[in-house]
Every structure is written in structure tokens, then in C-alpha cells.
Amino acid sequence: MPLFSLTALRRKVSLGSLGLCGWLALTPGALAQAPVTPIPHFTPLFPHRDQVGSQARLVGQVSNSLGQPVAGAQVQLEGLENPHQPIQTDERGAFELDQAPAGRWMLTVWHPDYETLQQEILLQGGLTTPVDVVLQVPIRPQPRRxxxxxxxxxxxxxxxxxxxxxxxxxxxxxxxxxxxxxxxxxxxxxxxxxxxxxxxxxxxxxxxxxxxxxxxxxxxxxxxxxxxxxxxxxxxxxxxxxxxxxxxxxxxxxxxxxxxxxxxxxxxxxxxxxxxxxxxxxxxxxxxxxxxxxxxxxxxxxxxxxxxxxxxxxERTPGEAPPPPSHWDTAVELVIPSSPR
Structure with a gap:
């Protein structure tokens, strides 16, 4: 079987049509001369063009780092104009958004007791997309009491x-x-x-x-x-x-x-x-x-x-106020028996 030279291979096969074997046959010099296609810039605030007009459904659950549901958290898709009131989680930490435009969005979840979270999501037209969100308590200094x-x-x-x-x-x-x-x-x-x-x-x-x-x-x-x-x-x-x-x-x-x-x-x-x-x-x-x-x-x-x-x-000194509630729920649950009388 005759052997093809690398030069002949370059003449017969274009760079765009090379498979794995073609890439292995190329020298580093040829790779340096090949056109490089940059990674497309991702803009999370706008849906894909081929999905404009498609409607999707988003459902989710918001909890904290201890697994407890977070009620009253505000949920928003950045860039989505919603004439209605902001979406809020219920007492179970759940939320639902119907008829959302399909595409890539930045989901923002905010609650005054937690750090704001932003998360990229992809909504597919005609489908329901579930998402789980975990909010973290902000780590901030507290009074030493x-x-x-x-x-x-x-x-x-x-x-x-x-x-x-x-x-x-x-x-x-x-x-x-x-x-x-x-x-x-x-x-x-x-x-x-x-x-x-x-x-x-x-x-x-x-x-x-x-x-x-x-x-x-x-x-x-x-x-x-x-x-x-x-x-x-x-x-x-x-x-x-x-x-x-x-x-x-x-x-x-x-x-x-x-x-x-x-x-x-x-x-x-x-x-x-x-x-x-x-x-x-x-x-x-x-x-x-x-x-x-x-x-x-x-x-x-x-x-x-x-x-x-x-x-x-x-012991507290006379007139001293009790310590404010801690921002962190790190206490062990203990039931202390009352002392016998």
C-alpha cells in the first residue's frame, strides 16, 4: 500500500473536515497556522434566538444550608419584565413561574436574612425546569456577648x-x-x-x-x-x-x-x-x-x-439587655431537665 505524505494529505483534506486521525497527522506548525474559532460570548440576560417566543415553566425549592425551607424569598429572572408582583416562596420554600420565555437566564434569589444567590438556568420551550436553591447565612461579626x-x-x-x-x-x-x-x-x-x-x-x-x-x-x-x-x-x-x-x-x-x-x-x-x-x-x-x-x-x-x-x-448585670439572637443556627438541641425541688 503506498504511503501518503503529510503534504499530500494537506492538499486533499481541508482543516474543517479533519477527523481525529487528521488532527493526529498535523504537525504543530500546521496547528499554529490553522484558524482558531473563539468561544462565543455568553450573555445570560437574553434568551437564545431560536427560542424567542417559546414558553417554559420554572419550579423550584429554596432552602438554607441546614435543609430548612426559606419562606418569603424573592425570585426573579434578570431582564424579565414582570408587571405582576415579585415571585415569592411559600411556607415550604417553593416557587413557580409559568409562561417564562425559553432560553438562558440569570436566576436571582434574595432574602434579607441570607446572601443573595445568582444562578444560571436554561429554560426549554414547552418543558418544566426544576431548580434547587440553597441560601447561605451571611458571615458577619456579631456582638461578643x-x-x-x-x-x-x-x-x-x-x-x-x-x-x-x-x-x-x-x-x-x-x-x-x-x-x-x-x-x-x-x-x-x-x-x-x-x-x-x-x-x-x-x-x-x-x-x-x-x-x-x-x-x-x-x-x-x-x-x-x-x-x-x-x-x-x-x-x-x-x-x-x-x-x-x-x-x-x-x-x-x-x-x-x-x-x-x-x-x-x-x-x-x-x-x-x-x-x-x-x-x-x-x-x-x-x-x-x-x-x-x-x-x-x-x-x-x-x-x-x-x-x-x-x-x-x-449572670447579667442589673439593667443589661439579653444578647440579640444569633445570625447562625449552630446550637445543639438540648432538653434540660428541671432541677428537683
């Missing part, structure tokens, strides 16, 4: 145990349930942590403190101080048939002094050590450690009955 409590751990299971200790501290009254106390849910803090630039464990790392990042964290949550609940565990064999479960709980107070220096101090510590059978599964281990955490929290509470180290943060 609250006391937070938060569980922190370097590993997933120690973070869960730290959160358990934080919840037990509130449930048992170590930190009284008051309007100034915010038990923080570490699962809901990711937007703030992204803004601060550190994961939770590194943000409150005892040996490598980060005053500027912690100060931003305090500002965004309106915290005057925070109690960090930390749990460390060690599981090791005690005998061929037994395992040793050792845990240590610690409550720390992080605050800024009058000179603006970050101060961290240990409020209380407690530990537990027990020996169990060696064939425990992961769920049984987790349950036993949770029991230890509850016991340690009760031990700490017995020490604080006479001299509570957080009393200055929990």
Missing part, C-alpha cells in the same frame, strides 16, 4: 466524645442553661471554619494557638468566651482475653484578656480506667466510653457546686 461550649477532638470518635462531654456539661448543669450560653454543634460550623481558614481541631489546638483565627471565630458567633470539651481515649490489651479502656476528659476556657491576648486555661479534668472483655465490637466500645464521659462530667459537677469558675459569664 455569649458563652459557647463546643466538643473538639482530633479524630472522629474523639470529636463525638468531646461533643458528648459538652452536652453532658449543659445537661448536668455544669454550664447552666441560660440565654447567654450557646451549646455549639460542631457539624454546623463548616461555613465559619472555611471563612476562618482552619479545621476545628487545629483552630483550638492547645500547643499551637492561633489568636487571629480564634478572634474571627468569636466575632462570627458573637462569643465572649468558649468552653472547649476535649476527650482523649486509649484502648489497649490488658490480657489475652481482656482490654483496657482509658479516657480523660478536660474542660478548657478560651478567652481574650483586656489586652487582647488569647488565654486558655484548664477548668477541670477527670479520668476513667476500666478493664473489659477483649471481644468488644466498635459499638460496644463507643457506648462504654460514652458512659465514662458521663461519669466524668458528673464528677466535675460535684466540684463546682460551691465555686463555679464560669459565674462571671453566666
Amino acid at each position: 455569649r458563652l459557647g461550649i463546643l466538643g473538639v477532638g482530633g479524630l472522629e470518635h474523639t470529636q463525638l466524645l468531646g461533643q458528648r462531654l459538652a452536652m453532658e456539661a449543659v445537661r448536668l448543669g455544669l454550664i447552666p442553661n441560660s440565654e447567654k450560653v450557646v451549646p455549639l454543634d460542631n457539624r454546623r460550623l463548616q461555613p465559619i471554619l472555611r471563612q476562618v481558614g482552619w479545621p476545628l481541631y487545629e483552630l483550638f489546638e492547645w500547643d499551637r494557638r492561633k489568636p487571629e483565627a480564634v478572634s474571627q471565630f468569636f466575632d462570627y458567633l458573637g462569643l465572649e468566651a468558649i468552653v472547649i470539651a476535649r476527650v482523649d481515649v486509649l484502648t489497649r490489651p490488658a490480657s489475652p482475653t481482656e482490654v483496657s479502656l482509658r479516657s480523660r476528659s478536660r474542660l478548657e476556657l478560651w478567652r481574650f484578656d483586656e489586652q487582647g491576648n488569647l488565654v486558655a486555661e484548664v477548668l477541670a479534668e477527670a479520668s476513667r480506667d476500666q478493664v473489659e472483655r477483649g471481644n468488644l465490637n466498635a459499638a460496644e466500645l463507643a457506648q462504654l466510653y460514652q458512659i465514662q464521659v458521663t461519669q466524668m462530667a458528673a464528677e466535675v459537677g460535684s466540684r463546682w457546686k460551691e465555686n463555679h469558675p464560669l459565674a462571671s459569664y453566666l
Whole structure:
């Protein structure tokens, strides 16, 4: 079979008709000489020409980052003249727009409690287009008038145990349930942590403190101080048939002094050590450690009955107004039992 030279191939085949093999046959010099077609400029405010006059239907759901519906949000297609009242989401966060011109549009969703969102959408003539919109709470500084409590751990299971200790501290009254106390849910803090630039464990790392990042964290949550609940565990064999479960709980107070220096101090510590059978599964281990955490929290509470180290943060001065509601829903839902009389 005769071989065709690259020159002959160029004479017989135009650039526009080349397939994959043709592109592979071209040299870099030929590519440099080939005409380049620029990417067409996208203008989201106007529908495509071939769809002008076509009607489409848009339905959507607006929720926040916690999955809760956002009622009363205003929905608009930028550039669409609507003589009627603006479209608003109902109590379920749903909205509907009938007889919208087909094409590409910029969808704008606005609510006073959230960041405005803009999203490109494509409406097809004669079809219904669904869209889900998630609004984010604006991250803005708040007055520092609250006391937070938060569980922190370097590993997933120690973070869960730290959160358990934080919840037990509130449930048992170590930190009284008051309007100034915010038990923080570490699962809901990711937007703030992204803004601060550190994961939770590194943000409150005892040996490598980060005053500027912690100060931003305090500002965004309106915290005057925070109690960090930390749990460390060690599981090791005690005998061929037994395992040793050792845990240590610690409550720390992080605050800024009058000179603006970050101060961290240990409020209380407690530990537990027990020996169990060696064939425990992961769920049984987790349950036993949770029991230890509850016991340690009760031990700490017995020490604080006479001299509570957080009393200055929990009481309002005469005439002091309660803290304003937080912009962020980061609190753990707790049901605090009433004290027996």
C-alpha cells in the first residue's frame, strides 16, 4: 500500500473536515497556522434566538444550608419584565413561574436574612425546569456577648466524645442553661471554619494557638468566651482475653484578656480506667466510653457546686439587655431537665 505524505494529505483534506486521525497527522506548525474559532460570548440576560417566543415553566425549592425551607424569598429572572408582583416562596420554600420565555437566564434569589444567590438556568420551550436553591447565612461579626461550649477532638470518635462531654456539661448543669450560653454543634460550623481558614481541631489546638483565627471565630458567633470539651481515649490489651479502656476528659476556657491576648486555661479534668472483655465490637466500645464521659462530667459537677469558675459569664448585670439572637443556627438541641425541688 503506498504511503501518503503529510503534504499530500494537506492538499486533499481541508482543516474543517479533519477527523481525529487528521488532527493526529498535523504537525504543530500546521496547528499554529490553522484558524482558531473563539468561544462565543455568553450573555445570560437574553434568551437564545431560536427560542424567542417559546414558553417554559420554572419550579423550584429554596432552602438554607441546614435543609430548612426559606419562606418569603424573592425570585426573579434578570431582564424579565414582570408587571405582576415579585415571585415569592411559600411556607415550604417553593416557587413557580409559568409562561417564562425559553432560553438562558440569570436566576436571582434574595432574602434579607441570607446572601443573595445568582444562578444560571436554561429554560426549554414547552418543558418544566426544576431548580434547587440553597441560601447561605451571611458571615458577619456579631456582638461578643455569649458563652459557647463546643466538643473538639482530633479524630472522629474523639470529636463525638468531646461533643458528648459538652452536652453532658449543659445537661448536668455544669454550664447552666441560660440565654447567654450557646451549646455549639460542631457539624454546623463548616461555613465559619472555611471563612476562618482552619479545621476545628487545629483552630483550638492547645500547643499551637492561633489568636487571629480564634478572634474571627468569636466575632462570627458573637462569643465572649468558649468552653472547649476535649476527650482523649486509649484502648489497649490488658490480657489475652481482656482490654483496657482509658479516657480523660478536660474542660478548657478560651478567652481574650483586656489586652487582647488569647488565654486558655484548664477548668477541670477527670479520668476513667476500666478493664473489659477483649471481644468488644466498635459499638460496644463507643457506648462504654460514652458512659465514662458521663461519669466524668458528673464528677466535675460535684466540684463546682460551691465555686463555679464560669459565674462571671453566666449572670447579667442589673439593667443589661439579653444578647440579640444569633445570625447562625449552630446550637445543639438540648432538653434540660428541671432541677428537683
